[in-house]
Amino acid sequence: MPTFDEVVRDAETAPITGWDFSWLAGRATEERPSWGYTELLVPRVERVQSLLDVQTGGGEVLAEVLDRSTQVPARIAATESWAPNAALARAHLAEYDGDIAEIADDAEFPFSDTSFELVVSRHPVSTRWDEIARVLSAGGSYFAQHVGPGSNRELTDFLMGPQPVSKKRSPERAVADATAEGLELVDLRKATLRVEFFDVGGVIYFLRKVRWTVPGFTVEKYREQLARLHDQITAEGSFVSHARRFLVEFRSK
Numbered sequence: 001m002p003t004f005d006e007v008v009r010d011a012e013t014a015p016i017t018g019w020d021f022s023w024l025a026g027r028a029t030e031e032r033p034s035w036g037y038t039e040l041l042v043p044r045v046e047r048v049q050s051l052l053d054v055q056t057g058g059g060e061v062l063a064e065v066l067d068r069s070t071q072v073p074a075r076i077a078a079t080e081s082w083a084p085n086a087a088l089a090r091a092h093l094a095e096y097d098g099d100i101a102e103i104a105d106d107a108e109f110p111f112s113d114t115s116f117e118l119v120v121s122r123h124p125v126s127t128r129w130d131e132i133a134r135v136l137s138a139g140g141s142y143f144a145q146h147v148g149p150g151s152n153r154e155l156t157d158f159l160m161g162p163q164p165v166s167k168k169r170s171p172e173r174a175v176a177d178a179t180a181e182g183l184e185l186v187d188l189r190k191a192t193l194r195v196e197f198f199d200v201g202g203v204i205y206f207l208r209k210v211r212w213t214v215p216g217f218t219v220e221k222y223r224e225q226l227a228r229l230h231d232q233i234t235a236e237g238s239f240v241s242h243a244r245r246f247l248v249e250f251r252s253k
C-alpha cells in the first residue's frame, strides 16, 4: 500500500489540462447518465450545417462526436476560456476547421445573430442564455448536459463542513432563464449518479480539476481533512459521493 504522502505526491503532480479523466482509472468510478449525451448528439449534428460548442474544454467530446458522425456541419465553432484547453481544442478540431474563440465563460459570443442551427454544451461553468438565444437561427436547438445543484456535495461537505446548496445550477432555473429569452423547452431529464473514490489520490486529482467542488482547493489547505479521508477509505474501501446532471433541449422560435 502506498503511504498517504506518496499518494498525495502523485496526485498533486499529475497533469490536469484537457477534460480527459483517464488518470482516474482504478482510482475512482463515476456512473454515466442513462441517456448517453454523445449518442444523442450524433444524429443532431448530422442534420445541421452550423454548430457551436460552448465551453468545449479540450474539444475532446466534440471531436469524438464529429468522428462518429457520417456527415459533419460545414461550419464548426467553439468557445473556451482557459488558454491551455483552447490550444488543445484547436488541435483536436483542426481536421474539422474548428473556429475556437478564446473568451471568458460569461462573455458575449463573438458570432453574429442567428448564425448557428445547433448550439451544444456539456458541463458549462455558466450559461449565457441571452447569447445562446441570439446566435440560434429560427427553429435551431440548444442541446446540452449541465451539472446539477449540489453535485458531489458529500465531497464538498467532507472537506469544507456542511455547505448550503445553491439553486444557481438547478434545472428549474435553467428552464426559467431560457424561456425568458424566448426559447421553448423540448426535453428535460435529470440524473443522480454514484461516484466512488478508491484512494485519496483520486479525490485530490478530481478536486484540482473540477475546481468548483471545493473552491480554492489546495492539498496544503486541506491536508488534515485529506489525511482523515485517506484513513476512512483505507478502513472502508471507498468514499461514495453523488454527481448531479440534467439534459436539456430548447428550440428557438
Ligand SMILES: C[S@@+](CC[C@H](N)C(=O)[O-])C[C@H]1O[C@@H](n2cnc3c(N)ncnc32)[C@H](O)[C@@H]1O
Pocket (backbone or CB within 6 Å): 016, 019, 054, 055, 056, 057, 058, 060, 061, 080, 081, 082, 085, 105, 121, 122, 123, 124, 125, 208, 209, 211
Ligand atoms: C467542466 S469543463 C467541460 C468541458 C467540455 N465541454 C467537456 O464536457 O469535456 C468546462 C470549462 O471549465 C473550464 N476549466 C476546466 N478546467 C479548468 C482549469 N483547470 N482552470 C480553469 N478553467 C478550467 C474551461 O473553461 C472548460 O471549458
